[in-house]
Structure formats: structure tokens, C-alpha cells
Amino acid sequence: MEPMKQAIEDRELVSLNGMWVTYHKAANTRQKRRGASGAQVGVLFLNGLYATRAGNGDAVMGWACWLAEHGYPSFRVDLPGFGDSEDDPPADWLGYINSGGYGAIVSTLIEELVRIYKLPGVIVAGHCAGAVSAIYGAATSGQCLGIVLMDPCFNVPRVGLPKYRRQLNLWSRQSRIGGALSGIFDLLKQTRRMLKQEGLPANANLKLLRCLREVVRGGVPVLILRAPSRGSAGLKPRTGEFDYLDYILASGGPRARVLVELVEGSNHSFSNQQGRAAIPEVIKRWLGTTLAYISPACSSVVGDNVILMPSAKESETA
Amino acid sequence: MRSAASTTVLEEHPGYIAVPGAHLYGMLHRAACPLARALLVGPFASERQFAYHVWVRWARYLALRGIEALRYDHRGTGESTGDFESASFEQWRADAEALAGWLSQQQPQLPLLLHGVGLGALLAGKCFSSGAGDALLLWSPPADANQALRAVLRRWAGIEQLYESPENRKTASAYIRELEGGSPIEVHGYSWQSRLWRESFTFKIPDGLQHECPAGDDQHRPVKIDRFGSTSKSLAMPYRRYDECQDLSELYSSTYAWVAGAFRLRVHGADEASN
Numbered sequence: 001m002e003p004m005k006q007a008i009e010d011r012e013l014v015s016l017n018g019m020w021v022t023y024h025k026a027a028n029t030r031q032k033r034r035g036a037s038g039a040q041v042g043v044l045f046l047n048g049l050y051a052t053r054a055g056n057g058d059a060v061m062g063w064a065c066w067l068a069e070h071g072y073p074s075f076r077v078d079l080p081g082f083g084d085s086e087d088d089p090p091a092d093w094l095g096y097i098n099s100g101g102y103g104a105i106v107s108t109l110i111e112e113l114v115r116i117y118k119l120p121g122v123i124v125a126g127h128c129a130g131a132v133s134a135i136y137g138a139a140t141s142g143q144c145l146g147i148v149l150m151d152p153c154f155n156v157p158r159v160g161l162p163k164y165r166r167q168l169n170l171w172s173r174q175s176r177i178g179g180a181l182s183g184i185f186d187l188l189k190q191t192r193r194m195l196k197q198e199g200l201p202a203n204a205n206l207k208l209l210r211c212l213r214e215v216v217r218g219g220v221p222v223l224i225l226r227a228p229s230r231g232s233a234g235l236k237p238r239t240g241e242f243d244y245l246d247y248i249l250a251s252g253g254p255r256a257r258v259l260v261e262l263v264e265g266s267n268h269s270f271s272n273q274q275g276r277a278a279i280p281e282v283i284k285r286w287l288g289t290t291l292a293y294i295s296p297a298c299s300s301v302v303g304d305n306v307i308l309m310p311s312a313k314e315s316e317t318a
Numbered sequence: 319m320r321s322a323a324s325t326t327v328l329e330e331h332p333g334y335i336a337v338p339g340a341h342l343y344g345m346l347h348r349a350a351c352p353l354a355r356a357l358l359v360g361p362f363a364s365e366r367q368f369a370y371h372v373w374v375r376w377a378r379y380l381a382l383r384g385i386e387a388l389r390y391d392h393r394g395t396g397e398s399t400g401d402f403e404s405a406s407f408e409q410w411r412a413d414a415e416a417l418a419g420w421l422s423q424q425q426p427q428l429p430l431l432l433h434g435v436g437l438g439a440l441l442a443g444k445c446f447s448s449g450a451g452d453a454l455l456l457w458s459p460p461a462d463a464n465q466a467l468r469a470v471l472r473r474w475a476g477i478e479q480l481y482e483s484p485e486n487r488k489t490a491s492a493y494i495r496e497l498e499g500g501s502p503i504e505v506h507g508y509s510w511q512s513r514l515w516r517e518s519f520t521f522k523i524p525d526g527l528q529h530e531c532p533a534g535d536d537q538h539r540p541v542k543i544d545r546f547g548s549t550s551k552s553l554a555m556p557y558r559r560y561d562e563c564q565d566l567s568e569l570y571s572s573t574y575a576w577v578a579g580a581f582r583l584r585v586h587g588a589d590e591a592s593n
Contacts, residue, residue, distance in 0.1 A: 001419065001423065002335070004333030004335055005333055007334075008334050054367075054391075054396045057506050059507055061396075083370060084345055084374065088375075271506065271507030272504055272507060273509075276507070
């Protein structure tokens with residue numbers, strides 16, 4: 001049998017700062033030497049918790065292959081502590097991620113990819129916890145041309161939630177009666193929120209939201225992809241829950257370029273049939289419009305499941 | 319963040335190994351002065367990501383103690399190429415056997431351990447029965463592949479219910495009825511074909527490996543079988559707590575002691591190789 005190879009026809013394994021990266025070569029540059037000039041913008045995928053760089057159900061592998069086939073060099077990375085990369089995860093892994101622990105690592109990685117592969121810039125796409133790191137990374141990188149946030153989480157886990165509350169939560173999800181009671185509880189919560197005109201919830205990740213606000217106000221294009229969630233309709237959150245998307249869109253400022261899209265039929269990990277098929281196509285479509293600058297003809301609301309905020313510059317042009 | 323283990327420079331070499339019809343992704347954990355080799359055969363596709371952390375740390379643990387370890391992704395899963403939907407247990411077994419051969423070729427004088435977990439234990443057991451390897455270690459081997467699939471499906475159906483509205487909920491038996499009716503189902507993002515389900519009933523642990531025998535197998539090769547019950551730490555259990563890292567140092571050290579004994583290696587103490 002042949003020895004192990006670090007590269008096969010469409011992909012290559014690269015070690016960067018103790019992390020393993022799989023590089024999917026763009027179909028139109030496979031015959032050229034590594035780092036050939038004139039390359040397209042790269043797409044870097046960050047894994048969520050648990051998943052390796054292949055993603056849940058290997059979905060990210062499929063997306064990277066697809067985008068590379070359509071001309072976008074794509075990269076999948078195991079951040080330190082994940083998958084094949086060196087280091088052990090920090091003791092409070094989620095806390096580390098939520099406070100931006102991987103931000104500087106992602107930012108350095110973007111710069112390295114741009115330098116090595118002579119890319120005009122990189123789009124960072126992350127799922128769940130990976131989306132959190134994408135935001136922190138984009139905030140400090142000058143080479144990040146946009147971010148794709150797949151079901152990002154803007155709050156931190158509630159600490160010290162009593163056991164009975166967790167069991168009650170589980171019961172409400174498992175039983176019909178529990179579901180009905182939970183619906184009433186949500187309505188009460190919603191009413192209280194409206195009456196008191198409550199702002200951000202107590203468990204909102206303020207550091208992350210501030211960071212995202214700066215990214216959005218800086219004009220970095222943002223694509224937010226949401227999966228339908230239980231008890232919610234369209235892009236609106238479940239009754240009683242704070243509408244983070246609304247908050248982000250409202251606080252974006254005049255240079256904001258944020259697109260929010262619902263991926264119908266998908267699950268949270270986007271690894272089911274609908275999610276697998278839709279994600280790369282949505283990203284490609286968004287890349288096409290974002291990189292060529294959004295058409296001034298676009299209205300601010302495209303449809304029920306799509307919200308688009310053109311930049312002020314484009315609005316002026318329109 | 320950097321642990322004691324990561325202060326040692328890790329000699330880890332990922333790559334693709336060509337087998338008929340696919341390139342299998344493998345990670346070779348090199349040892350400075352290898353005394354033995356180990357082929358680590360991982361669990362079923364849906365459990366891969368949940369067992370990954372445990373599997374990587376185990377490979378590093380072995381490599382630091384002189385046992386060079388190769389772990390890999392099954393065809394059609396993870397980083398390997400190939401199509402999951404058309405893969406079969408028999409094909410995965412052939413791949414495991416090819417990798418055992420590949421590993422043996424590297425330094426034929428070194429003894430080879432086959433180590434499998436979950437479905438990987440079935441594959442490793444089949445390879446061992448056909449003559450590959452010098453010792454066999456099985457973690458939680460199912461009696462047959464169907465038992466492994468059912469266990470995954472039960473957990474998946476339970477989790478799925480939490481995210482579905484009551485009218486869309488399905489039990490594990492409803493999924494099984496679909497498979498038996500010839501329709502594929504989707505589990506953790508993988509499309510299970512009814513053909514795979516049918517094959518799973520006949521893909522069994524070889525005779526003689528159902529129970530551990532102190533004298534080893536019929537060729538007197540050492541065999542160890544560990545079964546982890548529901549009360550002990552599961553190695554590939556999803557949704558324990560998504561950000562929790564298990565401390566398996568006791569399992570690693572006791573298992574390593576058995577491997578060292580099986581191959582009559584000089585045992586590395588905890589102070590000789592950092593954990």
C-alpha cells in the first residue's frame with residue numbers, strides 16, 4: 001500500500017499554529033501552484049462545541065467541498081482543544097468561548113490564510129459556539145471580509161439553575177400538558193417583558209453583543225442563518241424570549257449590512273437534508289451579492305424569512 | 319489552557335491512505351522509540367464526534383508510552399472520502415483490515431494491537447479473527463451491528479423529541495418501521511439506508527470473542543473485553559454535557575497496563591510519560 005499523503009486531488013491538510021486545517025482547493029485553481037494569485041475570497045469554517053472540523057454529521061465537509069467546487073477556496077479548522085488540534089480544552093470551555101477566548105486565534109488564522117494563499121480576504125463562518133468565535137475573530141482582523149453566523153447564541157448559560165427547574169424544563173418539552181403549561185408561562189413572560197419594557201435579559205452575553213455591534217457598525221457584512229425553533233414562527237423568537245436579531249438590526253448603525261435568513265426545514269446543527277443543501281447555496285448567493293456590493297435596488301425587507309439592511313452608502317445611491 | 323500532556327511536542331501526522339474506492343483519513347501518533355503499534359477502530363458514524371476527545375487523548379497517551387497509534391475515519395464519514403449511503407459493514411471491515419496491513423508493513427517486527435470501541439469493536443474483532451494483529455482490546459462491543467445501531471437510534475429519537483412539536487415526534491420503533499419498510503432515515507445528519515439496517519443483523523461479533531478468555535483466543539493471542547454499563551462513564555455518549563471533558567485517566571492507565579503486559583513491554587510510570 002502507498003504511504004500516507006497529506007494531499008489528495010481536491011484537498012490538503014495544513015498545520016497552522018498547532019491547529020489542523022483542511023484546505024479545499026477552489027475547482028478553478030487546482031492545477032495552479034499553491035498560493036496562486038488571483039484567488040477568490042476564502043471561506044473559513046469554525047466548528048461548534050463537540051463537532052470536529054467535519055461538523056455535525058459531516059455537514060461542514062460537504063459545504064466546504066461544494067463551495068470549493070464553485071470557486072471559493074474553503075478551510076475547515078479544529079480550534080485548539082477541538083478535534084485533532086493540540087492542547088486540551090480549558091476547564092470552563094463554554095465560558096472561555098463566550099468571553100472571546102478563541103478570538104485572537106481566529107484573527108491570527110485569518111491573517112495566516114490570507115498570507116499563505118494570497119487571498120483577497122476571508123469570510124468566517126461558524127455554527128453555534130463557532131459563530132461566537134467568528135464574531136470575536138472578525139472584530140480584531142483587518143482581513144475578515146464578512147461573517148456567517150449559523151444559529152448563534154447570544155446568551156450565556158444560567159449558572160446555578162436549580163435541579164427542579166431543569167427537570168421542569170425537560171418535562172415541558174416531553175409532555176403535551178407540560179408543553180401547554182409552558183405556553184401559558186411564555187405568554188406571561190411576554191406580557192411582563194412588554195409591561196416593564198425590559199431590555200436585554202440578565203443572561204445576555206454583553207461582551208459578545210458589544211463586539212458584534214462594533215463589527216456591524218464597522219460595515220463588515222454579516223449573514224445570520226437561523227433554523228426554525230420550537231414554538232417560534234419564522235425569524236421571530238419563541239413567545240417570551242428576547243429578540244436578539246431585532247436588537248442587532250436596530251443597533252447596527254448606518255453602515256450596517258446584515259442579512260438574516262431562515263433555513264426552512266433545517267435543524268439547529270443544519271446537518272439534516274434541508275440544512276445540508278441550503279447552507280452552501282445561501283452562502284454562495286450572499287457572497288455573490290456581498291462581494292460585488294449589494295444591489296441598491298434591494299429593498300430593506302425582501303420577504304417574510306429574509307431581512308436585509310443595505311448600507312447607508314447603498315441607500316444613498318438608491 | 320495548555321496541559322501537562324501538551325507541553326510534550328506531539329508527533330502527529332495526519333494523512334490520507336488509499337484503499338480501493340476511497341481515501342481514508344488517518345492520524346498517526348508517532349512514538350519516539352516505538353515498542354508496539356495500535357490500530358484504533360472508532361465507533362459508528364453518529365457517535366464519532368462524541369467519542370473524538372476520548373479517542374484522541376487515548377492515542378496520545380499510548381504514543382507517549384511508546385505505542386504508536388493510528389486512528390482513522392471510516393469510509394464516508396469524518397475526513398475520509400467515500401459515500402456513507404453506499405458503504406456497508408463488510409466494506410468498513412475490509413478497510414480496517416487494509417489499515418491493519420498497512421500499519422504492520424511500516425515496521426513488521428513490532429507487535430500490533432487492534433483496539434475497537436462500539437461498532438469499531440466489531441470491526442476490530444472481525445479483523446483479529448481473520449488473523450490480523452497480535453492482541454485485541456474491545457471497549458463495549460455489541461453482539462451485532464444491529465445492537466449498535468439500535469442504541470444510537472434510541473438516543474437520537476429521545477433527543478429529537480425535545481426539539482419537535484408533538485405532532486412531528488417519532489419514537490425509535492417508528493424509525494425502525496421506516497427502515498424495515500425500505501425507507502432511509504436520517505440520524506445525526508447521516509442517512510441510514512434500509513440495506514445497512516438489514517446487513518446489521520448478520521454482522522456479528524465472531525464466535526469466541528463474545529466473552530473474554532484469560533488464555534486469549536485459539537491462537538493464544540491476548541484478548542481483553544471491557545463493557546461499560548450505564549452507570550460507568552460512557553465513551554461515546556452524546557449530550558452528557560456538551561462542554562464537559564471526561565477524566566478517563568484511570569481507564570487509560572489500567573488499559574495501558576494490560577497492553578504493556580500483553581506485549582511484555584517495560585511499563586512507563588506516570589512520572590516517565592506525562593498524562
